[in-house]
Amino acid sequence: MSTSAPYRFDRRHTDDLMTFLAAAPSPYHAVAVAAERLEKAGFRQVWETDVWDASASGKYVIRGGALIAWHVPEGAHPHTPFRILGAHTDSPNLRVKPRPDAGAHGWRQIAVEIYGGPLLNSWLDRDLGLAGRLTLRDGSHRLVNIDRPLLRVPQLAIHLDRTVTSEGLKLDKQRHMQPIWGLGEVHEGDLIHFLEEETGIGHGEVAGWxxxxxxxxxxxxxxxDRELLAGPRLDNLLSVHAATAALTAASATPDLPYIPVLAAFDHEENGSQADTGADGPLLGSVLERSVFARGGAYEDRARAFAATVCLSSDVGHAVHPNYAERHDPTHHPRPNGGPILKVNVNQRYATDGSGQAVFAAACERAGVPWQSFVSNNAMPCGTTIGPITAARHGIRTVDIGVACLSMHSARELCGADDPYLLANALTAFLHG
Structure with a gap:
């Protein structure tokens, strides 16, 4: 289903998304880059340990790899409802273990743990960097990004596994996914000492990572025709980027009837059960404190939440030309067909009919097409932060996203125009 209103593509948005993806190899970097953009739009960081004021302005909170940002317009009441854009900052990958230095037979390796549900084969024979957060002895944090060929998970040569062509590739997560990064003897502390040198941190100052x-x-x-975009972490930094752009645009608009919010959570890929995840208290705490800072009480909080709507934006599945039978036969989302409305009656997605009407209205105002997605009845359906947000906070939630291929691969694929169309729809939603 789509609107009939005209739209025009603007590749500058996708160009900027590519810059964002390259600058955000970890949730901590994604939050830092988004915060920098919010600062340029007039937002300011507040800390959860401080007293919050009632000023009409843009604010944001950072906790680990999660960010909650909101803009209180002039004239907002304690019971003014919120319009929330929900997304997540994490992606499936290989994460370094507490004792990272490993190896055998003259090879130096890094011990990693599988995070989320990556397509393991997509990480083979690929030049890998290393990024994330270092915690120093004084409790402060330092971001690190080694964005050069540092690691590689080598695949076994076909000469040593003749069954791979007949029986398929079978990877053991423990034995086969440990990357190499050099030759020689293994010494405990090598990796962290290397990172201290790379970042200019004093030797022995790193206490955690x-x-x-x-x-x-x-x-x-x-x-x-360059109509496709290939890149890492489209799931789900594509949505974080679009939501950040939409929030900054909405914050420049006077007389908003809602308080626009960006909720970018961490740990969606492993169930959201973390203090920085959608199943944690962060979003509810921020929204409640915003109500109370403006002089509200529990009644105002209840009124505000009852009229609040959240768009949970995450990538979805485009119809795969080589596996079309895996999709629902009447729902085939296509790249550059506009954002998708994700529906599952068993509440793996939170969309219902009233939510569909909200999303359709936003797309119509933005002048962009949209599509519907449901899973094949014979295939398990994935899920998002949407049902968690709806159930935890009692907030009407609608699941949407952009159709892509190769989800959970080290490198994913989507239509090059869809990020721009999504951002326009999100902006129209925040304007009400």
């Missing part, structure tokens, strides 16, 4: 691998191949337009 949250590190992960990333493909160093930059995002790129693909195809004869």
């Amino acid at each position: 949250d590190l992960m691998t990333h493909s160093i191949e930059p995002p790129a337009y693909l195809g004869r």
Whole structure:
């Protein structure tokens, strides 16, 4: 289903998305880049340990790899409802273990743990960098990004596994996914000492780390007419980027009837059960404190939440030309067909009929087409932060996104115009 209103593509948005993806190899970097953009739009950071004021302005909170940002317009009441854009900052990958230095037979390796549900084969024979957050002895944090060929998970040569062509590739997560990064003897502390030198931190100052691998191949337009976008972490930094752009645009608009919010959570890929995840208290705490800072009480909070709507934006599945039978036969989302409305009556997605009407109205105001997605009845359906947000906070939630291929691969694929169309729809939603 789509609107009939005209729209025009603007590749500058997708160009900027590519810059965003390259600058955000970890959730911590994604939050930092989004915060920098919010600062340029007049937002200011507030801390959860401080007293919050009632000023009409843009504010944001950072906790680890999560960010909640909101803009209180002039004249907002304690019971003014919110319009929330929900997304997540994490992606499936290989993450460094507490004792990272490993190896065998003259090879130096890094011990990694599988995060989320990556397509393991997509990480083989790929030049990998290392990024994340270092925690120092004084409790402060330092971002690190080694964005050059540092690691590689080598695949076994076909000469040593003749069954791979007949029986398929079978990977053991523990034995086969440990990347190499050099030759020689293994010494405990080598990796962290290397990172201290790379970042200019004093030797022995690192007390903890949250590190992960990333493909160093930059995002790129693909195809004869460059109508496709290939890149890492489209799931779900595409939505974080679009939502950040929509929030900054809405914050410049006077007389908004709602308080626009960006909720970018971490740990969606492993169930959202974390203090920085959608199933944690962060979003509810921020919204409630915003109500109370403006002089509201529980009754105002209840009124505001009852009229609040959240668009949970995450990538979805485009119809795969080589596996069309895996999709619902009447729902085939296509790249550059506009954002998708995600529906599952068993509440793997939170969309219902009233939510569909909200989304359709936003797309109509924005002049962009939209599509519907449901899973094949014979295939398990994935899920998002949408049902969690709806159930935890009692907020009407609608699941949407952009159709892509190769979801959970080290490198994913979508239509090059869809990020721009999504951002326009999100902006129209925030304007009400």
